[in-house]
Amino acid sequence: MSDETLEADYLVVGAGAAGMAFADALLTHSDATVIIVDRRHAPGGHWIDAYPYVRLHQPSAFYGVSSVPLGRDVVDTAGANAGYYELAGADEIRAYFAHVMHDHFLPGGRVRYFPCTEYLGDDRFVSRFAQGAWKVRVRRKVVDTTWLEGTVPATSPPPFEVADGVCCVPAGDIARIARRPERFVVIGAGKTALDTCVWLLDQNVSAASIRWIKPREAWWMNRRFQQPLAQLPGSYRGMAIQLEAMAQATSIDDLFARLEAEEVFLRVDCDVAPSMFRGAVISEGELERLREIQDVVRLGHVRRIERDEIVLDEGRIPTSEASVHIHCSARGLARRPLRPIFEAGRVTVQPFLWGFVCYQFALLGAIEALLPNDEDKNRLCPPISYWDENADYLSAFLATLAHERARMAWPALAGWAKDNRLNPFGGIGHYRDAPDVIDARERIKRSAATAVGNLAQLLKTNAHEAKN
Incomplete structure (x- = not known):
């Protein structure tokens, strides 16, 4: 089977949120x-x-591609x-990306889309179902x-x-179980587990019928401070609170304590010190629901589920064949070695600032289009690892502060970011005269420079303590 030869300026591998926002x-x-x-x-x-019951954990207004709004901007x-x-929920998001592809990308004639294909490297891809194989002459990257x-x-x-006879299903399958189990055992500590617990409670499952196995306790961001449009001034105040705490904190633990006291960060169990921070966002209403679950197991990761017991890192607990075990644990986002985002003939999409993913991936697309060379692009966008532990919040935020001014020194990028619907603070200029915004702006000005220096010092101290 010979390759059909295609030609394009860019070959984008992946039609998810990152690829769509960039394109x-x-x-x-x-x-x-x-x-x-x-x-x-x-x-x-x-x-x-x-x-099926998953929803965005951030407002729809901040998600998707720049040129096509998602949702109706309603409260x-x-x-x-x-x-x-x-x-937005899963069905709405899937319909949205299909709409972007078929009604915005393809009609212009500049985009060709090949679903159900596997990229093989070396500018080649093949069909997963048919005999098709293609070689792309990539003019740029x-x-x-x-x-x-x-x-x-x-x-x-x-x-x-999982032993034979044990009922263990992924989160989505519980919406389709045929018989009511004796107990629901939710395994995992991340957003999938959180969503599963809340969904079960919303289906009138008794909290006493839910066992939650949590290998780690997590910090969560309060959705109150992640709002667009008319509630944007409150989000801007949240930024001021974070920068003040960063400027004043004496340790990483002290920083998180300050932000918890201001309700910017939340945790389900106030008696357990969180060690996981992945930047997920919840509401205070969800938090109260989760606190209804009292049967919480903290014995590390699950190693094996037998018919009558669950084996964990630090012990064993009973279970039964009448229980459904809900697998909400996966590796999550990869933490591979970082590489330059912009290289000759290649763009490797990676995070480079703290915050909303669609905004930064769209920003990478704008940078690729608007800046003259890879050296300038990489200077503005050094990649960072996805956040997982508490210290990662500091390093990601520091990267944002360190390079934001440099990015905005490029007029084309500054113009793109201003009022961009994906930029969480792009529209703050519309509220410049609001008293809360004036106050927050002054607090940010007073704290930003000190916060940069203190974050660097806290990270340095943390790294030294980890070595010793």
Whole structure:
């Protein structure tokens, strides 16, 4: 089977949120032609595999691609998110990315899309189902969005052994179970586990019927400080609170304590010190629901589930064949070695600042289109690892502060970021005269420089203590 030869300026590997946001900005700010390949049957990345009750943990207004709004910009009036801007669910997000691809990308004639294909490297990809094989003559760059691709419970086996006869299902499958179990055993400490617990409670499952196995306790960000539009001044105040705490903190633990006292950070169990921080966002309503669950197991990771007991790192607990065990544990986002984002013939999509992922991936597309050379691009966007532990919050935030001024010194980028719908603070200029915004702006000015220096010192101290 010989390769069919194609030609394009860019070959984008992955049609998930990162690839779509990057391609959208690139198409908006250049005359580039783009080929997008993806192993899944439709655009949307991990959302194609997501459990049915998943929702964004950030407002819809901050998600997707720059040029196409997601949602209706309305405030929820019921449920755990009441009072805050809407959160799109899996069906809405999948429909949104299909709409972007088929109604915005493809009609212009500059994009070709190949679903159900596997990228092989060396500018080649093949069909997963048919005999098709293609070689692309890439005039500019291959854009790899898979370098840090993570795993989700829906598409990865549980990271523990399961004996025959044990009912163990991924999070999505509990919406389809045929019989009511005696007990639900939720395994995992991240957002999937949180969503699963909240969903079960919303289905009127008694909290006493839920056992939650948590290898680690997590910090969560308060959605109150992650709001767009009319509630943006409150989010801006949250930024001022964070910078003041960063300027004043005497240790990493002290920083988190200050932010918890201001309710910027939340934890489910106030008696357990969190060691995990992945930047996920919850509401105070969700927090109160989660605190209803009292049967919480903290014996490390699950190693094996037998018919009558669960074996963990630090002990064993009983279970039964009448229980359904819900696998909410997966590796999550990858933490591979970092490499320059912009190289000759290649863009390796990686995070480079703290915050909303779609904004920064769209920003990478704008930078690729608007800046003249890779040296300048990399100077503005040195990559960072995805956050997982408490100290990662400091290093990610420090990277944001250290390079934001340099990025905004480029007029084209500053103009792009201003009022960009994905930029969490892009529209703050509309509220410049609001008293809360004036106060927050002054607090930020007083604290920002000191925060940069103190964050660097706290990280240095933490690294020294870890070595010893």
